[in-house]
Amino acid sequence: MEAARGADRNPTEEASFSPWGGRVTRQLESDADIGRPGQYAESNAELLAWPVLSVTHTWKTGPMSSSSTYDAIRVSTDGAVTTLVLDKPEKRNALSLPTMLEIVDALQNVAQSDADALVIAANGPVFSAGHNFADMAGADLDATRHLFDVCTQMMNLVQEIPQVVVAKVHALATAAGCQLVASCDLAVAAESAAFALPGGKGGLFCHTPLVAVSRNIGRKRAIEMAFTGDPIDARTAADWGLVNRVVADTDLDDAVADLVSRSVRGSAMSKSLGKRAFYAQIGLDQGDAYGYAAEVMAQAAVSPDAQEGIRAFLDKRSPMFTERLTD
Amino acid sequence: MEAARGADRNPTEEASFSPWGGRVTRQLESDADIGRPGQYAESNAELLAWPVLSVTHTWKTGPMSSSSTYDAIRVSTDGAVTTLVLDKPEKRNALSLPTMLEIVDALQNVAQSDADALVIAANGPVFSAGHNFADMAGADLDATRHLFDVCTQMMNLVQEIPQVVVAKVHALATAAGCQLVASCDLAVAAESAAFALPGGKGGLFCHTPLVAVSRNIGRKRAIEMAFTGDPIDARTAADWGLVNRVVADTDLDDAVADLVSRSVRGSAMSKSLGKRAFYAQIGLDQGDAYGYAAEVMAQAAVSPDAQEGIRAFLDKRSPMFTERLTD
Amino acid sequence: MEAARGADRNPTEEASFSPWGGRVTRQLESDADIGRPGQYAESNAELLAWPVLSVTHTWKTGPMSSSSTYDAIRVSTDGAVTTLVLDKPEKRNALSLPTMLEIVDALQNVAQSDADALVIAANGPVFSAGHNFADMAGADLDATRHLFDVCTQMMNLVQEIPQVVVAKVHALATAAGCQLVASCDLAVAAESAAFALPGGKGGLFCHTPLVAVSRNIGRKRAIEMAFTGDPIDARTAADWGLVNRVVADTDLDDAVADLVSRSVRGSAMSKSLGKRAFYAQIGLDQGDAYGYAAEVMAQAAVSPDAQEGIRAFLDKRSPMFTERLTD
Numbered sequence: 013m014e015a016a017r018g019a020d021r022n023p024t025e026e027a028s029f030s031p032w033g034g035r036v037t038r039q040l041e042s043d044a045d046i047g048r049p050g051q052y053a054e055s056n057a058e059l060l061a062w063p064v065l066s067v068t069h070t071w072k073t074g075p076m077s078s079s080s081t082y083d084a085i086r087v088s089t090d091g092a093v094t095t096l097v098l099d100k101p102e103k104r105n106a107l108s109l110p111t112m113l114e115i116v117d118a119l120q121n122v123a124q125s126d127a128d129a130l131v132i133a134a135n136g137p138v139f140s141a142g143h144n145f146a147d148m149a150g151a152d153l154d155a156t157r158h159l160f161d162v163c164t165q166m167m168n169l170v171q172e173i174p175q176v177v178v179a180k181v182h183a184l185a186t187a188a189g190c191q192l193v194a195s196c197d198l199a200v201a202a203e204s205a206a207f208a209l210p211g212g213k214g215g216l217f218c219h220t221p222l223v224a225v226s227r228n229i230g231r232k233r234a235i236e237m238a239f240t241g242d243p244i245d246a247r248t249a250a251d252w253g254l255v256n257r258v259v260a261d262t263d264l265d266d267a268v269a270d271l272v273s274r275s276v277r278g279s280a281m282s283k284s285l286g287k288r289a290f291y292a293q294i295g296l297d298q299g300d301a302y303g304y305a306a307e308v309m310a311q312a313a314v315s316p317d318a319q320e321g322i323r324a325f326l327d328k329r330s331p332m333f334t335e336r337l338t339d
Numbered sequence: 340m341e342a343a344r345g346a347d348r349n350p351t352e353e354a355s356f357s358p359w360g361g362r363v364t365r366q367l368e369s370d371a372d373i374g375r376p377g378q379y380a381e382s383n384a385e386l387l388a389w390p391v392l393s394v395t396h397t398w399k400t401g402p403m404s405s406s407s408t409y410d411a412i413r414v415s416t417d418g419a420v421t422t423l424v425l426d427k428p429e430k431r432n433a434l435s436l437p438t439m440l441e442i443v444d445a446l447q448n449v450a451q452s453d454a455d456a457l458v459i460a461a462n463g464p465v466f467s468a469g470h471n472f473a474d475m476a477g478a479d480l481d482a483t484r485h486l487f488d489v490c491t492q493m494m495n496l497v498q499e500i501p502q503v504v505v506a507k508v509h510a511l512a513t514a515a516g517c518q519l520v521a522s523c524d525l526a527v528a529a530e531s532a533a534f535a536l537p538g539g540k541g542g543l544f545c546h547t548p549l550v551a552v553s554r555n556i557g558r559k560r561a562i563e564m565a566f567t568g569d570p571i572d573a574r575t576a577a578d579w580g581l582v583n584r585v586v587a588d589t590d591l592d593d594a595v596a597d598l599v600s601r602s603v604r605g606s607a608m609s610k611s612l613g614k615r616a617f618y619a620q621i622g623l624d625q626g627d628a629y630g631y632a633a634e635v636m637a638q639a640a641v642s643p644d645a646q647e648g649i650r651a652f653l654d655k656r657s658p659m660f661t662e663r664l665t666d
Numbered sequence: 667m668e669a670a671r672g673a674d675r676n677p678t679e680e681a682s683f684s685p686w687g688g689r690v691t692r693q694l695e696s697d698a699d700i701g702r703p704g705q706y707a708e709s710n711a712e713l714l715a716w717p718v719l720s721v722t723h724t725w726k727t728g729p730m731s732s733s734s735t736y737d738a739i740r741v742s743t744d745g746a747v748t749t750l751v752l753d754k755p756e757k758r759n760a761l762s763l764p765t766m767l768e769i770v771d772a773l774q775n776v777a778q779s780d781a782d783a784l785v786i787a788a789n790g791p792v793f794s795a796g797h798n799f800a801d802m803a804g805a806d807l808d809a810t811r812h813l814f815d816v817c818t819q820m821m822n823l824v825q826e827i828p829q830v831v832v833a834k835v836h837a838l839a840t841a842a843g844c845q846l847v848a849s850c851d852l853a854v855a856a857e858s859a860a861f862a863l864p865g866g867k868g869g870l871f872c873h874t875p876l877v878a879v880s881r882n883i884g885r886k887r888a889i890e891m892a893f894t895g896d897p898i899d900a901r902t903a904a905d906w907g908l909v910n911r912v913v914a915d916t917d918l919d920d921a922v923a924d925l926v927s928r929s930v931r932g933s934a935m936s937k938s939l940g941k942r943a944f945y946a947q948i949g950l951d952q953g954d955a956y957g958y959a960a961e962v963m964a965q966a967a968v969s970p971d972a973q974e975g976i977r978a979f980l981d982k983r984s985p986m987f988t989e990r991l992t993d
Binding site for chain 3: 472473475476477478479480483484486487488490491494495538539540541542543544545546547549550553554556557558559560561562563565566567568569579618621622623
Binding site for chain 3: 176197198199227228229252253254255256271274275277278279282283285286287289290293294296297298299301302305306307308309310311312313314315317318319320321322323324325326331333
């Protein structure tokens with residue numbers, strides 16, 4: 013995949029170029045403001061102030077520092093693809109508070125890394141059973157608020173990091189586990205996979221998982237999942253749009269590798285900018301979405317990678333892209 | 340279904356517990372404010388002020404008082420399931436102003452009842468032909484405004500009452516009749532059913548029916564229904580997501596009973612809260628939706644029914660739920 | 667189709683009747699305000715101020731004045747149907763700036779014409795390859811802003827003109843070409859057609875095309891198109907809802923003619939009002955959408971064409987509609 017992108021990145025050149033023109037109303041104060049959940053909804057001015065084109069040409073190298081320190085997950089990198097495996101099979105890969113904090117940390121590390129894609133997979137008979145009930149038994153309101161705030165932060169991070177994120181679902185994904193699949197940019201399911209929002213048949217409705225699921229599939233189908241709590245099989249999930257495709261269990265590795273390789277072609281900067289702009293515009297009214305996206309596209313069109321792609325096309329040669337979005 | 344929920348509800352205990360914590364900005368002044376159309380869209384503060392957890396343990400009994408007084412509809416209750424039948428077959432179950440007022444009254448009664456689910460069905464060769472043209476012939480603007488205000492109130496009530504509402508569609512549903520199906524939480528269609536927004540080929544476009552239909556199915560499909568006015572068959576409606584499933588005519592009763600029974604399992608309070616939170620969040624930007632849903636979920640997680648469900652799961656025993664959402 | 671609408675339009679009568687009642691807060695100052703992109707999103711007061719019922723009975727005749735002056739497109743009218751053909755096959759019907767300005771001009775002329783429907787078709791081996799890279803090579807930010815502003819204006823005009831707009835897609839539509847199909851009210855594809863957002867595998871992500879595509883199909887499918895850049899075939903496009911149907915190449919003409927003829931039945935005024943109200947409400951929260959659509963429907967119900975349709979139905983005779991929406 014590196015070859016497809018161009019081989020001559022310059023590891024030392026660093027430049028922050030013309031981020032926004034006369035329409036910019038505010039620059040974020042610090043890196044800490046980037047990717048804050050909900051920041052995009054405040055106003056158009058906020059949207060346009062998002063420093064999407066504050067890029068750097070720095071090419072970072074080396075493995076992530078903390079990958080070996082996790083307890084419930086495993087993180088590894090092969091070339092441009094990082095894989096995060098939920099690895100507490102004896103706990104059905106429940107998203108306990110410590111596990112979610114590990115995932116948040118891993119996502120933040122991935123965001124800072126050179127990876128082009130992140131695959132979220134799982135080990136064991138269940139992809140993920142969702143929240144850990146033990147975290148909630150007897151907990152007070154402050155504790156449950158903290159739990160769901162961390163969970164929401166984790167789901168938002170999946171969409172905020174500059175990498176392409178693909179869920180690789182080999183088995184049952186329920187509640188927040190199903191929400192995690194719905195929150196990934198893309199998802200591939202094996203035929204043995206299934207998806208459920210089981211809170212509806214218990215004592216605690218899947219409110220936050222339904223936020224993600226209902227933004228992937230039709231309204232009546234989302235309500236059916238949430239009200240009945242019954243699982244849908246992988247073919248139904250693909251038919252409804254909850255996952256991109258379903259394949260035989262033995263083909264899952266290949267199908268994920270294929271989708272990843274097709275998703276990371278082209279300029280890394282352009283792809284990251286595209287991901288961010290998509291999530292910024294999808295919740296807006298069409299008029300506001302165009303106002304935002306047209307400005308992003310105009311600015312992106314004058315960036316070095318866009319100009320390189322255009323010139324390569326006109327010159328009938330392969331492009332060599334060099335930019336990355338800093339995060 | 341009662342057995343599944345737990346047999347020992349206490350019919351006399353009554354308690355209003357910790358509705359909202361420090362983030363609450365306003366309490367609604369009276370019951371009259373609850374379920375007002377459009378109240379959720381005003382601001383996040385409004386959303387959080389919604390007294391979702393102002394529950395009572397009171398277990399009401401007895402049939403609804405007004406069920407025998409209607410002219411155009413029949414309402415009956417069997418166990419935890421109430422059924423509302425449109426019963427003016429000679430008028431093709433048109434939604435005349437008096438009929439809509441009867442339905443509004445019936446929905447308000449159901450909301451106050453012990454029912455867990457409401458099935459909306461119809462009698463005769465047509466499910467419903469929509470508005471009654473006689474109400475509009477020669478009417479002035481005040482009269483037509485009143486007509487569509489009542490209609491909108493009726494459609495909103497279907498989504499505001501705490502019960503699971505399932506449309507049972509055995510035949511053609513057109514215009515506001517199609518809107519009624521689209522407004523139900525869930526819908527099952529017989530193969531003989533069909534769906535149309537016929538105003539597009541006449542003199543009065545189906546503006547308000549399209550509001551509901553376009554929130555259930557894809558944009559181009561909704562436009563095709565509205566522009567052509569031609570009916571789609573039940574299989575197409577299921578394929579597009581306008582109904583949850585289509586079955587042979589002879590299987591309609593069983594399919595509705597099955598979907599209802601699977602939809603009313605678990606805590607009644609949790610299910611009602613889930614329904615309300617879904618409709619409150621689905622129109623919001625994802626960031627706002629999470630801000631709202633995470634707070635609802637955190638508060639719901641410390642409620643007695645949620646804690647009972649969690650403890651029962653951890654103790655490997657069946658839960659016994661006792662709460663209902665007051666309305 | 668004229669026969670279906672009624673044969674006795676009066677070409678001289680002209681009347682502007684009761685546009686809005688007591689709820690109107692502002693009247694647009696001039697025709698120039700009509701159809702301005704983004705005007706509907708500002709507030710409900712703005713929505714209600716939209717002069718939807720400021721109609722005229724004038725029946726304009728004659729061909730469009732500028733149809734023979736275009737370079738990259740051909741415009742012709744047959745009865746009530748105007749056809750716009752992208753006709754630069756040697757340029758793969760790229761949407762260069764001059765071509766987009768021609769399309770904008772043609773759309774504005776169509777809006778002022780008597781046509782009931784506009785078919786957007788193309789000539790040559792490609793429907794449209796999207797933007798012309800030569801417009802962007804070495805361009806400065808002001809130039810790219812202008813390019814995407816014109817493009818957005820063109821896409822918005824497709825949805826703002828009072829005619830039914832149907833895309834007739836016989837071949838590959840990529841980037842802004844795919845966006846153009848997504849922006850049409852309806853679309854019919856031949857089996858040889860395909861659809862792609864190829865910027866994702868180059869240096870410039872398809873930000874603005876994705877605004878349109880992601881409002882037609884599910885989220886994960888839209889992301890897959892935009893991230894991979896790979897084309898989807900016509901059957902997949904129909905399955906996902908990007909086009910209304912796919913037919914054999916040899917049936918494309920007939921399928922388009924059939925959909926057009928079924929889409930232009932009924933009152934021209936009512937259909938145009940319905941189109942505009944749909945695009946005004948679809949991006950709103952459901953509560954706001956109902957507030958708007960119910961008022962439009964109440965006012966429409968007292969219009970001459972609506973009353974004619976109602977009386978004809980009650981009298982069991984064919985209606986004769988006479989109104990058109992001025993633009």
